[in-house]
Amino acid sequence: MTPMKxxxxxxxxxxxxxxxxxxxxxxxxxxxxxxxxxxxxQYGTPIRNGMQLAAEEINAKGGVNxxxxxxxxxxxxxxxxxxxxxxxxxIFQDKVLMIFGPTLSNSMFAAGPVANASKxxxxxxxxxxxxxxDIGPWIFRNSVMESDVLPVTVASAVKHYGIKKVAVIYGNDxxxxxxxxxxFKAVLAEQKIPVTTTETYVKGDVDFKAQLTxxxxxxxxxxxxxxxxxxxxxIILQARSLGLxxxxxxxxxxxxxxxxxxxxxxxxxxxxxxxxxxxNPAPVxxxxxxxxxxxxxxxxxxxxxxxYDAMYTAATALKxxxxxxxxxxxxxxxxxxxxxxxxxxxxxxxxxxxxxxxAGKPGGFxxxxxxxxxxxxxxxxxxxxGK
Amino acid sequence: xxxxxxxxxxxxxxxxxxxxxGFTLVFGVLAxxxxxxxxxxxxxxxxxxxxxTRFQAPLWLALIGAMLVSGGIGLLVDVLILKPLxxxxxxxxxxxxxxxxxxxxxxxxxxxxxxxxxHRFPEETLPAGELVIAxxxxxxxxxxxxxxxxxxxxxxxxxxxxxxxxxxxRAIAESPKAAYLLGINVEGLFHLTSFVAAxxxxxxxxxxxxxxxxxxxxxxQPILHKGIAVIILGGMGDIRxxxxxxxxxxxxxxxxxxxxxxxxxxxxxxxLLFLIxxxxxxxxxxxxxxxxx
Numbered sequence: 001m002t003p004m005k006x007x008x009x010x011x012x013x014x015x016x017x018x019x020x021x022x023x024x025x026x027x028x029x030x031x032x033x034x035x036x037x038x039x040x041x042q043y044g045t046p047i048r049n050g051m052q053l054a055a056e057e058i059n060a061k062g063g064v065n066x067x068x069x070x071x072x073x074x075x076x077x078x079x080x081x082x083x084x085x086x087x088x089x090x091i092f093q094d095k096v097l098m099i100f101g102p103t104l105s106n107s108m109f110a111a112g113p114v115a116n117a118s119k120x121x122x123x124x125x126x127x128x129x130x131x132x133x134d135i136g137p138w139i140f141r142n143s144v145m146e147s148d149v150l151p152v153t154v155a156s157a158v159k160h161y162g163i164k165k166v167a168v169i170y171g172n173d174x175x176x177x178x179x180x181x182x183x184f185k186a187v188l189a190e191q192k193i194p195v196t197t198t199e200t201y202v203k204g205d206v207d208f209k210a211q212l213t214x215x216x217x218x219x220x221x222x223x224x225x226x227x228x229x230x231x232x233x234x235i236i237l238q239a240r241s242l243g244l245x246x247x248x249x250x251x252x253x254x255x256x257x258x259x260x261x262x263x264x265x266x267x268x269x270x271x272x273x274x275x276x277x278x279x280n281p282a283p284v285x286x287x288x289x290x291x292x293x294x295x296x297x298x299x300x301x302x303x304x305x306x307x308y309d310a311m312y313t314a315a316t317a318l319k320x321x322x323x324x325x326x327x328x329x330x331x332x333x334x335x336x337x338x339x340x341x342x343x344x345x346x347x348x349x350x351x352x353x354x355x356x357x358x359a360g361k362p363g364g365f366x367x368x369x370x371x372x373x374x375x376x377x378x379x380x381x382x383x384x385x386g387k
Numbered sequence: 388x389x390x391x392x393x394x395x396x397x398x399x400x401x402x403x404x405x406x407x408x409g410f411t412l413v414f415g416v417l418a419x420x421x422x423x424x425x426x427x428x429x430x431x432x433x434x435x436x437x438x439x440t441r442f443q444a445p446l447w448l449a450l451i452g453a454m455l456v457s458g459g460i461g462l463l464v465d466v467l468i469l470k471p472l473x474x475x476x477x478x479x480x481x482x483x484x485x486x487x488x489x490x491x492x493x494x495x496x497x498x499x500x501x502x503x504x505x506h507r508f509p510e511e512t513l514p515a516g517e518l519v520i521a522x523x524x525x526x527x528x529x530x531x532x533x534x535x536x537x538x539x540x541x542x543x544x545x546x547x548x549x550x551x552x553x554x555x556x557r558a559i560a561e562s563p564k565a566a567y568l569l570g571i572n573v574e575g576l577f578h579l580t581s582f583v584a585a586x587x588x589x590x591x592x593x594x595x596x597x598x599x600x601x602x603x604x605x606x607x608q609p610i611l612h613k614g615i616a617v618i619i620l621g622g623m624g625d626i627r628x629x630x631x632x633x634x635x636x637x638x639x640x641x642x643x644x645x646x647x648x649x650x651x652x653x654x655x656x657x658x659l660l661f662l663i664x665x666x667x668x669x670x671x672x673x674x675x676x677x678x679x680x
Contacts, residue, residue: 210396214388243522
């Protein structure tokens with residue numbers, strides 16, 4: 001426990017100085033604009049935590065070329081207007097080198113143009129909407145979307161099992177499982193895989209036998225399931241008890257080691273894809289998971305991992321440039337260095353991919369990252385490496 | 388597939404019937420819609436879970452333990468809440484509201500003690516074994532639930548129709564005052580009924596908790612809604628009605644999911660319920676009540 005910790009935790013809307021800079025070294029001021037209150041705080045808070053953790057680690061190891069990272073953390077409340085205000089404050093008053101955030105795509109559409117016009121990098125870690133990086137060449141993101149993940153998951157499973165037709169089941173009263181279903185539907189249509197039947201349930205249901213019996217009647221080669229872990233466990237177990245042996249293809253809700261503890265061997269053969277998984281055995285990821293748990297007393301999630309990697313991405317770029325006292329020049333140098341960064345982080349190997357220019361205007365940079373595809377074996381996530 | 392859907396409907400219907408038995412018993416004797424029955428059902432599940440996981444009790448012992456714990460809570464609710472209300476001649480909506488309070492307390496207590504996450508019985512406690520007849524898959528547990536639901540219904544029916552105790556209970560159901568004048572220990576039988584009904588709720592909680600293997604503090608809520616529908620459909624306070632009503636709801640739900648759309652399960656089930664009540668407002672077995680206490 002360092003004496004700085006309570007301070008860190010207590011300040012949501014304030015300047016946080018992570019560690020005293022060594023004499024003579026400059027502070028690298030980095031703005032963080034995430035939703036730390038309101039509904040979007042469930043995403044913004046782990047993002048900020050991941051970034052704080054990364055910055056602390058970097059500073060503890062001597063900073064970037066001897067300079068300490070100094071985070072200026074602001075709460076944009078998940079609101080467009082607030083995101084614009086916060087961006088202006090960070091750019092003109094705090095004079096940060098770059099900004100991480102905002103949390104929601106809507107907020108990025110509002111505040112991103114401010115950063116772009118002021119020639120300051122805005123780096124989103126959770127903006128998954130289409131068109132974010134069309135805002136301009138100063139907009140970056142490392143968010144991998146379900147629409148990036150699910151095609152790979154489905155294609156891997158199809159190849160592995162020789163799947164000809166699938167059945168689909170999803171929760172239709174939950175935004176997350178419903179949007180996962182929409183992506184699955186598009187992916188299945190694109191890969192020309194016929195769907196025998198599409199079944200739904202609502203949150204809190206515990207009996208899925210009627211739907212599963214119907215699915216069994218269509219004799220699918222696999223069952224596509226956009227479900228939360230709670231329901232998925234019962235769906236898998238009840239499918240097996242009805243003699244339905246087809247393997248499952250899961251959405252993001254299946255990214256839960258607990259799920260396969262519950263469903264035991266019944267879940268074996270399931271395919272799951274994820275931008276991040278705490279089961280990824282790479283040392284950098286395992287160190288991240290352990291350090292996060294120690295610091296925050298909670299399990300990290302995908303958003304924390306992406307925030308953590310984003311901070312390391314920025315630090316790598318900063319390391320490659322020479323900081324002058326000319327803010328505009330430093331911002332420009334950072335912007336030019338970022339696209340060259342490659343990182344092997346908690347979410348795996350990462351690099352940027354330039355967005356296609358829109359109407360002759362140059363775009364920003366999207367994530368170029370492969371999702372992890374797992375197959376469940378013996379109740380455990382096993383990295384799928386092909387047949 | 389139709390045969391399997393029939394089997395699914397039979398097990399789901401038995402689950403509803405099992406829950407509704409205790410529910411309808413309390414209404415039949417005490418004339419109270421006890422809305423804490425769902426929470427008592429949840430308590431039964433957790434009691435068995437604790438016995439199995441903490442004390443390594445075998446399943447039959449856990450079942451008895453759950454009956455005692457749930458029954459005890461039912462008795463306490465009657466002694467502490469319903470009895471004072473009876474003594475004050477409270478209008479009949481008041482005990483119903485009071486039992487909502489009990490349900491909220493029990494649910495919150497469950498959440499405080501065990502957390503909001505889903506708990507499950509350890510794999511090895513589940514009775515293994517599966518029956519496959521002509522492509523119909525039935526697990527030992529499902530057969531158990533159907534058997535227990537029918538057996539308990541038969542037992543309660545015989546007790547109510549053929550024994551001295553049953554006659555006393557029916558007398559109370561007709562008129563507590565007249566029963567009291569006849570020398571029947573009305574308060575004692577109210578307590579007994581509350582105990583038995585809650586114990587039945589506890590049994591239902593354990594069996595259903597085992598079958599769906601998902602125990603949460605909120606698990607009583609959805610089944611309470613179904614339970615209300617079942618006893619209204621079957622005829623308030625009628626034991627046969629609870630079974631028939633439960634089976635009817637199970638069939639309506641499963642068949643509409645199977646042959647219409649899985650989004651329509653509840654809509655069809657409750658739509659049919661509405662239609663039946665239009666024709667028979669007092670339910671399948673209910674008599675039109677003219678008595679005003």
